Amino acid sequence: MNQRIEIYDTTLRDGSQGEGLNFSVSDKCRIAEHLDEFGVDFIEGGWPGSNPRDAAFFERAKKLKLKDAQLAAFGSTRRHRLTCDTDTSVQALLKAETPVVTIFGKSWLFQVAHALRLSPAENLEIIEDTVAYLSSRAPSVIYDAEHFFDGYRADPAYALATLRAAAAGGPKCIVLCDTNGGSLPDIVARITREVREQIALPLGIHCHNDGELAVANTLAAVSAGASHVQGTINGYGERCGNANLCAVIPNLESKLGHVVLGPQRLRRLRDTARFVSAIANVSLDTTAAFVGDSAFAHKGGVHVSAIERNPATYEHIAPEAVGNNRRVLISDLAGRANLLAKA
Numbered sequence: 001m002n003q004r005i006e007i008y009d010t011t012l013r014d015g016s017q018g019e020g021l022n023f024s025v026s027d028k029c030r031i032a033e034h035l036d037e038f039g040v041d042f043i044e045g046g047w048p049g050s051n052p053r054d055a056a057f058f059e060r061a062k063k064l065k066l067k068d069a070q071l072a073a074f075g076s077t078r079r080h081r082l083t084c085d086t087d088t089s090v091q092a093l094l095k096a097e098t099p100v101v102t103i104f105g106k107s108w109l110f111q112v113a114h115a116l117r118l119s120p121a122e123n124l125e126i127i128e129d130t131v132a133y134l135s136s137r138a139p140s141v142i143y144d145a146e147h148f149f150d151g152y153r154a155d156p157a158y159a160l161a162t163l164r165a166a167a168a169g170g171p172k173c174i175v176l177c178d179t180n181g182g183s184l185p186d187i188v189a190r191i192t193r194e195v196r197e198q199i200a201l202p203l204g205i206h207c208h209n210d211g212e213l214a215v216a217n218t219l220a221a222v223s224a225g226a227s228h229v230q231g232t233i234n235g236y237g238e239r240c241g242n243a244n245l246c247a248v249i250p251n252l253e254s255k256l257g258h259v260v261l262g263p264q265r266l267r268r269l270r271d272t273a274r275f276v277s278a279i280a281n282v283s284l285d286t287t288a289a290f291v292g293d294s295a296f297a298h299k300g301g302v303h304v305s306a307i308e309r310n311p312a313t314y315e316h317i318a319p320e321a322v323g324n325n326r327r328v329l330i331s332d333l334a335g336r337a338n339l340l341a342k343a
Helices: 025-038 052-061 090-096 111-115 120-135 148-154 157-166 183-196 215-221 247-253 267-279 301-309 338-340
Strands: 006-010 042-046 070-077 100-106 140-146 171-178 203-207 228-231
Touching: 006 247, 025 042, 025 052, 042 052, 052 070, 070 090, 070 120, 090 100, 090 120, 100 111, 100 120, 100 157, 111 120, 111 148, 120 140, 120 157, 140 148, 140 157, 148 157, 148 171, 148 183, 157 171, 157 183, 171 183, 171 215, 171 228, 183 203, 183 215, 203 215, 215 228, 215 247, 228 247, 247 267, 301 338
Parallel strands: 006 042, 006 228, 042 070, 070 100, 100 140, 140 171, 171 203, 203 228
Antiparallel strands: none
16 A cells, blocks of 8 residues: 555653553653654644643753654643633643644534533634634644544534534644544444545544554544554553554554554564553553564464464564564473474
8 A cells, every 4th residue: 555654642641641650751751752763753742731741841842852753732722712812721832832733622512512511603613713823823733623433423514514614724634533432443434434535634543442442443544544643652541542553553564554664663663662661660461462472472382383384374473573572382281392492
């Protein structure tokens, strides 16, 4: 396929909202530098208008010398009774002085009525006004359409109207969000395809993992035309987490043939997963796909006998491609092949 897919890492923002995770300013700087070396396109550093730590990070980040990745500040559309000039959260985004500003707005009438307590028209006005304001003052703006898939299923016309309002403001990209994490891959693919026919801007995908389908939903959206992928290292994030970039990236590159990091950087995948988990002080799941200790561990005698002849018999990719290694285990399930391999 050879399509270029942008990787937008939100470990430092959405990932840090996971239970038990707590990054200091120094932690966030170290992770940002590592992600830049790893090769992601965007690093979402946090929400500068929401807490002092993120504001402090963006001040410190001005001294970071990132080689390739663009730093993004995250925030919301302006509040109802304020202008963008008087909304402190909007102004905090500009004060961060990042190359990219990412804002989210509501796509679902249920959220507009119950969370914002606004009329449908008021919500559309706020979206367009905020995106246009920031687009005229920041180098680049990305719009996250929060709860988009739920909103589209409930009222396709209104959900699309929110995207058109955002598009009128001039963003670089519009991201469709499965914020509650309950969508299924075929639904995500169908809706993304339908949106692509209506919206001319590049589309992105942002999935949560509440149904254990964030990676599948992300790949489904890319298959339907999304070219910008948001997620976190090791799938960290709110509730059940976000789409795990440590699974999304190798699947996009090795299985679907997209241009993402390239073979050299892909070999740093396991190192990146372990680096972030160490700073987060959270043990890396041994059974994590691609990067876990058990991802290429073989215990059954029949399996080991076969991989000794040809590893492809029981390995879907070469472990070295993602910086991992093959392991042979010894137990009462082992056969002679296991013992000989160990010897």
